[in-house]
Amino acid sequence: MNIVSALSFLFVFLVLNVWLSWNGSLFWSSILPEGMMSAYWIVYAVIAIAYIAAMLLRRALPYWGYALLKQIGSYGLAVLFYALLLVPAGDLIYGALRLAGMESDTALPVAGWTASGALLLLLLKGSWNAWRPIVRRYDIEIGKSGGAYESLRVMVASDLHLGNIVGKRHLRRLVRKAEELKPDLILMPGDVLDDSVEPFARERMADVMRELRAPLGVFVSLGNHEYYGGHISEYMERMKAIGIEVLTDRTVLVADSFYVAGRKDKAAEAMQNGRLPVAELLDGLDPAKPILLLDHQPYAFEKAAEAGADLMLSGHTHRGQMAPNHWITRRLFELDWGYMRKHAMHVIVSSGFGTWGPPVRIGSRSEVLDIRVTFTG
Structure with missing residues (x-):
């Protein structure tokens, strides 16, 4: 982000927060005892700036301070996001009540509690959706x-975003799902890390992840967040140490029966070494054998189908994570969530197992995919 973009973002962020905090002060000053408004301003300031402060002060803060700020700020992002939708609704309710003849001293608390109650319900429901994964x-x-296999049971979990917010507790839920499903193969198409590998190492998340087991292996591709963190080599070494193979523009022939191919993330295209075109990645493979392709961002389905992939697995979109963002992802991607057929190739895009930023999901769920493949050749 260049300096002009950064300053523009900060200006818009400041204006929105001045507007939100002023609206909030009108409501809270009508119900809080005198002298308590200073507490409101302190709480609002912490919620508003915690996430940005964590990012800017990451290297200056002790790890525990950075982690705490990021956790507070993550929920703060959800509060601010839905406040932008609910404050105008509260203003409309207040205006309607005043037009109906209600006194301001009564109308203001009614509108404020309505908006605040809706915000609380959204956060509770969103947290439930985020922390209770479905299959x-x-x-x-x-x-x-399928060679030695007439069918295959594949468990897929994308976008774990392991870090300071999504940690070992949620990761254990994934392990339990694997124990319940008993898949032949486990695939994770990118964004296993939230960004830095540090929380993964400090919190010893590998001790939990090593419990992910499948007879035919566990394979992972890279996502954009692994590139953001910049510790890909260390991450790959830590995954290899627990028996999980990270495929970076590589293919593996599994049990002499089918291929698993993993692409570098699209973010690598802007880097020095880039990433292989999908046609080059799959060139030379036996076309009679099934090809399962991991590609984190759901783009270029046509090229993958033409290259010979039979099943393409992606994530990245989170299905918008917090509604109404799904209206945006639906227009940005040919498929932002669910299933489609592109010629002979099956495409499945997951909404993800973890979350980015707020551990809140509205209009989407934390999910694990249970894919039953039948080979008919």
Whole structure:
């Protein structure tokens, strides 16, 4: 982000927060005892700036201080996001009550409590959706021989975003899902890390992740957040140490029966070494064998299908994570969530297992995919 973009963002952020905090002060001053408004301004300031402060002061703060600020700020982002939608609704309710003849001293608390109650319900529901993953099942057929396998049960979990917000507790839920599903193969198409590998190492998350086991292996591709963190080599070494293979523009022939191919993330295209075109990645593979492709960002389905992929697995979008953002992702991507067929290739995009920023999901769920593949060749 250049200096002009940064200053523009900070200006808009400041203006929005002045407007939100002023509206909030009108409500809270009508119900709080005299002398308590200073507490409101302190709480609002912490909620508003905690996440940005954590990012800017990351290297200056002790790890525990950075982690605490980021956790507070993550929930703060959700509060501010939905406040932008609910404060105008509260203003409309206040105006309607005043037009109906209600006194201001009565109308203001009614409108304020309505908006505040709606915000609380959204945060509670969103937290439930984020921390209670569900299993979505897909049954597909691939018109090729699966070699030693007539069928395959594949568990997929994208976008774990392991870090200061999503940690070992949520990761254990993934392990339990794997124990329940008993998949033949586990695939994770990117963004296993939130950004830095530091929380993964400090919190010993590898001790939990090593419990993810499947007879045919566990394979992972890179997402944009692994690139943001800049510790890809260390991350790959830590994953290799627990028996999980990170595929960076590489293919693996599994049990002499099918291929798993993992692409570097699209973010690598702007870097020196770039990433292989999908046609080059899959060139030379036996076309009679099924090809399962991991590509974090759901782009270029046509090229993947033409290159010979039979199943493409992606994540990245979170299905917007917090509604109404799904209206945006729906227009940005050919498929932002769910299933589609692109010629002979199956495409499945997951809303993800973890969360970015606020551990809140509205209009989406934390999910694990249970894909039952039948080979019909």
